[in-house]
Amino acid sequence: MSTLIDFAPLYRSTVGFDRVANLLENAGRLTPANNWPPYDIAKTAEDRYRIEIAAAGFGVDDISITQQQNLLVVAGSKSESVDAEYLHRGVASRSFERRFELADHIEVIDAQLENGLLRVELKREIPDEMKPRRIPIAAARSGVGPNETKQIAAPPRAA
Template sequence: MRSAFDFSPYRRSTIGFDRLFDLLENSSSETNENFPPFDLVKVRDDEYRIDLALAGFRRDDLEITAQQNQLVVKGKKAADEGHDYIHRGIALRGFERRFGLADHVQVTDADMDNGILSISLKREIPEAMKPKTIEIGGGERRTETKQIEASSKETEDA
């Protein structure tokens, strides 16, 4: 299913943004699944946390996978045998929740406490990609370079 907005003119005039346009087009076609509920928390400038409310799930019922800019949390609960429920309000259904991760965002750890699964994320930009300050020199260098060039010409002419 395509979104209401046509991205094809932008696809033709840009290079390397295919993943972004795919995300935008697919975001409107996804079902509005709201289980399990979650919070996104900004801990510091480059640190984040995802908190998922998972009442009734144990650590063994969960699987967390981080691969190619995507975090997938899956849960599958075994059926509870031996009880005769009058009302069943705590969800037993399995789930799969996907989160898109920006470049250089890594999952650092996960912890489960009181029915809340907390997944810590950190953005680590490689040194080569960080901005660097370029020093602007005065006229001394240029003068020195011209003097060196002039002296090398004199030795070539001689």
Template structure:
């Protein structure tokens, strides 16, 4: 197992300690991450992302999607079945699960739908106007409002 030293990052950057902690915990948790249910994360366009999770056998009532503290949690809890079925082979997993995804800043969950045994959760990155790049106009330095080019006034 690899251990990374993030102390040089702490010396030269301010406010990135959370990022370094996330990278460190992700590297430790990767080896013990659950593999059920399988999922895809796809980029739909520049600001939209979709998580698709295979949840065959689960109904909408048995699935729960929650966003709290920039963490998306998708969980499935199978209702207790009281049937008298005798399985010769049971290959369709019907166990409870919980998957967590860390959301970046300004990422919001915009919707979810269940179709054909796949749960699609859509997210969108929406950067506030105050954080978007803006152009600053340059004003002339002389008092009459005309710009000066090489010692002569421009019309």
């Protein structure tokens, strides 16, 4: 049984949304292999977001954050410590990689690791060229100013 949605009819009336349709199709096909570490995504303001990842046991040097065009990759890798023989390991220390698809113009502005919680702050920065702007409309020029009159050729006068 296929649960894929056909977005072809939308292509007739939209321009440039094919990437969004592809993301929706791919999200429906992929099921995450694991759900570790747990994370939250929050919208903190109109154009600000926060991703919080539970990374207990990981230090600043164990985690890397990479932003490519529309992709944020958070990876954690911890080296095995051989300073003790563990009788029980309850704190997870396995490597992880989380990928987040980002919308256009989303930038990482800050990342902090505090009390085992990694916070990544994001902001949507729309370039000035992309922001709505008012276009002035000029009156058509007829070659005559608003206070000038145009003389139509008069018949020649005899002297």
